[in-house]
Amino acid sequence: MNSSDIVSFVLVNLKRMKLRVSLTVLGVIVGTTAIVAMVALGVGMQQSLIRQFNSLGNVNELMVSANRPSANPFEGQVKNVRIDDKLIKEISRINGVKSVVPMINIGNVLVKIQSHKASNVVIQGFSKKETPKISRGSLPKRDDDKAIILSNKFGESFDDKTPLSTGDLLGKQALLKVSRTLDDGSEEVRQIRVRVVAIAEEKGSKADYSNAYIPIGLAKEIWLWQENKPNLIKRQGYSSLVVTVNSPDYADSVLKKLEAKKLTVFSMKQVLDSIQTSFKVIQAVLGAIGSVALLVASIGIINTMIMSIYERTREIGIMKAVGASNKDIIKIFLGEAGFIGLAGGIGGTFLGWILSKVLSALAAFYLSSSGGGNGSPISFIVPLWLAVFAVAFATSVGLIAGIYPALRAARLNPLVALRHE
């Protein structure tokens, strides 16, 4: 029997019992819809969490620190290695590493723009290879430019409590006041003039208010002046580095090589990976709950098929008498059950997709009206793999449900079947 003949047989037979087949397909649609909507909720939750996560840090970045927590609880942190310029060069030669930048944070800086003062500002150094993401302005050309990038809501953190639009500060002169304590206990103050060249993108965290970024060369110079120790980098080294890799795929291999150098590494990707793993479990559980409805539908398929075989017993006898093999009979009935599964799977996936859109829109509406901010945390997302999986799964359920009825039909004695009224 050719496969095209099986298909036309199946379609003709199913057409003969339209109402019954439609109701059975409806059962499969409900089951598939439940699975698609449930897993879509899981995927949506995962993606919104990953989105939030990505705003906190970059999966391409590895935070490298010279210190590690000591095994002795009274000792605190112990220093394993010294991060000096030689080590930085070595690290930058590891396969997949895009850039290595020492982390230099200067705390307790007073920033004065026109008459407005902001104290306790944290200034981070950045390399022109790995700049902060900016929303306005332009990036400095060189690593020792006298420039500053303000965080998105910097204008709201001035001491005089008059919120300013950060955008208005673009292009203005800013005065950075840093101080150091000399050996004799007296305090020395240094002032650096910089220009506001850009405004950073919003991150959705506290860093939006009181952070600022300056080129790494300038940051290093200020830091060395503030620490006031000759040969600081050679003797003590940097406390930490930001290693950026070319793509997240390199994160794990680079991390291993860094750990081999006895460095302590924190990788956003590793954290993200473990979150992804737990979401796979959550999705599987949600999918399993949805599958209960499909299981019930599969009983409907078995019922429909057995009824149909009972009604078509004589026909099966005729087919056997004219030479249909048991395999042919199995193929016809498996085909019918599989088709019910396929049709229900396609319908259910489509309905599940529509339901996901509606539920997402409803969730977004209610959460935004209760002040939920941007990007609803509850969304239903149907990725392509879910659609493909749902259709394949429903078809398999149909086929499996068809096994018993098909075998029953194939095993009929042709003579007994022919005598059936």
Place this chain on the structure above:
Amino acid sequence: MAKAITVTNLVRKYTLGEVLVTALDNISLSIEQGEFVSIMGTSGSGKSTLLNLIGGLDRFDSGKIIVDELDIASLDENELAKYRREKIGFIFQSYNLIPTLTAQQNIELPLIFAGVPKDDRLSKTEQILRAVGLEKRMHHRPTEMSGGEQQRVAIGRALINGPSIILGDEPTGNLDSKTGEEIMELLTWMNKENGLTVIMVTHDPEKARYADRTILIKDGRIIG
């Protein structure tokens, strides 16, 4: 002449309720290639059982059936299906057509199970429809045809795979005498013109006269 069918010491028993019935009791016979044989007997004599066993529709308890050097008892389910498909053409009293299929589709059915490609199937069925005189009924369903026409469709279906043996189980039993004669003419034509071996079960002596030879069965035994 070569023996087409040899039946030796054939026994078939079955239980009817709690009673063990011996439908065929040690039957032996042989039928030659191209012979037209009628099997006569009262109802319950076992004549249909014999026909079904020769056609491979049912299994028997002991004895032997050899058809064209093929030992029927040794065939498994799959080989038996192939045997029915390639060697045998059945014609039943109640036609046994599939009600949802047209005349042409009913005739086409054995070709589908034989895996014949669609284009070949069309030309073959058209040829057969002409041979049984139904080219105008091609797209009619069984309920739209007379009994005689339905039986012609069944004959067409029996012929389509080019079998060597035609088995008719009271093929004229549901037809009026005139139509019955037409069907008998058709069977005779198949036997004489195409050289097919025809075995026909009947209880009508009028119809048995078309055959070369008549075998009488009573209570599962051959009596003449």
